[in-house]
Amino acid sequence: ARAATSRQDVTLVQLQEALLEEARRIHDEDRRMCHAIGRHGAPLLQSAEAVLTHCNAGSLATAEYGTALGMIYAAYDQGHDLLVYVDETRPLLQGARLTAWELMRCGVRVVLLCDSAAAHVMREGRVQAVVTGADRIAANGDVANKIGTYSLALAARQHEIPFYVAAPTSTFDRSIETGAEIPIEERAAEEITESFGRRTAPEDTPVYNPAFDVTPAEWITALVTEHGVIRPVNRSSIDAVLSAASGDGSRPRSS
Secondary structure, three states: OOHHHHHHHHHHHHHHHHHHHHHHHHHHHHHHHHHHHHHHHHHHHHOOOEEEEEOOOOOOOOOOOOOHHHHHHHHOOOOOOOOEEEEOOOOOOOHHHHHHHHHHHHHOEEEEOHHHHHHHHHOOOOOEEEEEEEEEEEOOOOOEEEEEEHHHHHHHHHOOOEEEEEEHHHHHOOOOOHHHHOOEEEOHHHHHHEEOOOOOOOOOOOOOEOOOOEEHHHHHHHHHHOEEEEEEOOOHHHHHHHHHHHHOOOOOOOO
């Protein structure tokens, strides 16, 4: 019985070590991917004095560097003192609670604003680029991301401000043709009727609370991936990058 127990203990230890090693491998792979996105994306922000970002696509959501924030961190590391406008990202305030905190912690200059002020900030010429992450990207380049991304892209288009989306190639789903096929999650009414446990709306107020929206590909200036910049954003450009990433073609150039 003692020998059987010993063999079982060794097996459990080996399993734990294997799981830990795999977790470290995944973390390192994600870290390298985020740094590559930052490296490809930073040149796009070269002429910008200030950018606007949405939700949280930084080190708190990834390993160490982030996707959208990876572009900002890479620019900062290269000596570019960007000012970053962070919208609060209602209803859960990921921008205010997470993005502003991590950027300030790293020494990046931050201005926090209400979501509804973003278009006004663009109209005033305060930002020269918008950078967001993505939760899912359709075959044609339509992007599903945190609710409010569509509104930012619409305002950026109106004011002729570049709109960049940073995401790893694992975010692309070529099994869906367009963003119209992406199901949009609806979340609890309490996210809107309450603010961290304190009620802010009348009882029984009807609520519509979609967690994500879809931005059309034609409103996106470029998609920034670990394998390079996709521009223009269309199916053929996306296919070229994904094929190169899987070894089916020559590696695209970052542009």
